[in-house]
Structure formats: C-alpha cells, structure tokens
Amino acid sequence: MSTNTKESNGAQIPSSYLQYHKIISQYIEDSISTAQLAKKHGLDISEKVESQIGYDLPDRIAKIHEIDISNRLRTLLPKLGKELTALKISEEIVLGKYGGTTIEEKLNNAVRVGLSVVTEGVTVAPLQGIYDVKIKTNANRTQYLSVSFAGPIRSAGGTEAAVTMLIADHVRKVIGLDKYIANSFDDEISRYVEELRIYEREVGNFQFKVSDKDVIHCIGSLPVEIDGVDTDPVEVIGHRNLQRVATNRVRGGALRVMNDGLIGRSRKLLKIVETLKLEGWDWLKNLEGAIQTPEDDTVSHRMTEVITGRPVLSMQKKIGGFRLRYGRSCNTGFSTIGIHPTIPILLNYAIAVGTQIKIDAP
Structure with missing residues (x-):
C-alpha cells in the first residue's frame, strides 16, 4: 500500500484512501447518471432521481428541506456551533429570508431546519418526527405556537427533541406570538398525566420514569404547546374530547418529547439554555428529572x-x-x-x- 499522504484538516490521509474515495465517488456519479436516463422514459412515478448526494452537513440539510441555505450554514457552523446556528438559521427562515408564503410555512421550515442542524441531518426526525407546526389560540384570544410530534421523533434522541422546543420558543418570540396557556379550555395538564401513565401501562416504557408533579409543572410552564398525532390504538379514559387535543388516543411522540426530553434531561437542557442565554426556561430548575426506583437496578x-x-x-x-x-x-x-x-x-x-x-x- 502506498505511504504517500495528503493533509486534510490536520489529519494525514493515505493516498490509497484518496484514490479509493475517488473511485467510489465516480461510481456514484455514474450510477446517478444511469438512473436519470432510465427515469426519463417516464415509466416511474417521478422523472427525477429521488436520492441526492450531500457532501457535507450544510449541503445535506439544504437538500433535505429544499431550501438554499448551504452557504449560510457553512458560514455559521464554524463560528457558532450547532445549537446557536440552529437558532440563528431558524430566526432567518421565519423572517422570510429564504422564501415561504405563509407565516405557518415559515415556522414549519424554521423548526424543522433547526432540528436538522442539531441532529446533523442524519435522522428522519425533522421530516417525519415533527408532524406539524401551527398557530393556535388561547382562551384569552392570544395566539401561541404549537408543535405536533409523531412517533419518529424518537430517532432524534431525548436532548435533541427537547431542543426542538427551545427552537420553537425562539422563533415564537421573533414573530411576536404569545405564550401557550395550559388549561385554557379543558384540564389539559391532567390529560398529559393520565396519557403518560396509560402509555406506560398499555404500550411500553420510556427511557426515564418521571413524577406526576414534574409533568404538571412542565406542561403548566411551557411557552410552546407540545401536541402530537395518535401513535397507538390505546385511548385515555377520563380526559376525552378536549377542545385543543384532536385525538383520544395516546400521542407517543409528544409524550416522548416531554418525558425523555424536557423532564428526563432537564439538567442537561438547562445547561444548554444557560449557554444560549435563553429567557423563560428557568422553571427547568424546579424539575426533579428522572426518578431512580429500587427495581431499576x-x-x-x-x-x-x-x-x-x-x-x-x-x-x-x-x-x-x-x-x-x-x-x-x-x-x-x-x-x-x-x-x-x-x-x-x-x-x-x-x-x-x-x-x-x-x-x-x-
């Protein structure tokens, strides 16, 4: 094997590795060209090759969301790091610097792109884990932001899923929306407590065990609503047909973000909040977090x-x-x-x- 090397970002790369990479890259380009020729015959559903090649993180994120932000991300990431870059690019998207016709479309793009930056664009969470981002109304007629989660949000990991709520809160402030007020119409906080316990009993366990007290404090303090689509054919018994909850079934994605993210990793999330200098999240200090029971070990x-x-x-x-x-x-x-x-x-x-x-x- 050749011992000739080339330096890349301070690392010595053997010339044989570079040649190997060149061969693979050429093979991929040839395969895509062949696939594109086949697509032009019009026998498939679409006439373009769906699989795209992303050469780095900014390129990958830009192609996932079909938004031209790759150059901007290449500028921000080395200077700010992932979390700050996620906030900055989300802010720019929601302000309309990268298109979007309606404010909800901009909010959707902002939150999804922010999560993609945090997860480095390697999970399905930004596309399939976030079901929708909407503007809803409190009982006092103020408007607030609601993020609806689906089952695939689990692929993001607890901390990253919780950071989604930080990003959503940031863009909420940027466009001037009010905070989410729990229990505006129904006993939504108790619905979360009941829903969590039914999920644990009928569907499966989460990564952490959390107390009812923490659930009550978390939902009552959140500036952005955690909502979700039903993920399992199991229904709540007591708190049904709530005005702002579209289903009586358990919402696994929303519960996972709350349980394993906001509460289970509250200490880690608080450090991120302090690093990013975000306001309105001091209530995380009052959460007990994950509970260790004797049977856990x-x-x-x-x-x-x-x-x-x-x-x-x-x-x-x-x-x-x-x-x-x-x-x-x-x-x-x-x-x-x-x-x-x-x-x-x-x-x-x-x-x-x-x-x-x-x-x-x-």
Missing part, C-alpha cells in the same frame, strides 16, 4: 425489557461479562461501536455488522 427488571429471541451476552454490570473495544477506526463510522473481529465467530454470529446493542456503560 435489578436483573429481573432489566430482563423484562429483553425482546423474546434476542441474545443476552452478559448480565447487567457484570465485570468482564462483555467488553467493547473502544476507540475509532476506519470501519466504525458514525455513532457506532467496535468489537473484536473474533467475537461474532465465537457467538455463532449472534452479533453481525449493523446489530444494535444495548449496553450499560459508558
């Missing part, structure tokens, strides 16, 4: 979460039970872990490339 409790047929490699917190090879190499890529190459063989290929592993630590 028991083996039996963990075993109940194992899906039938999935291999258990080691019992919880057993030293030496199963150890990962930490660090990064050329074949681990983004958000992945590496194990010794003989492990799949020893385990009769219970683990293969692409297997999802639930680990205790770190």
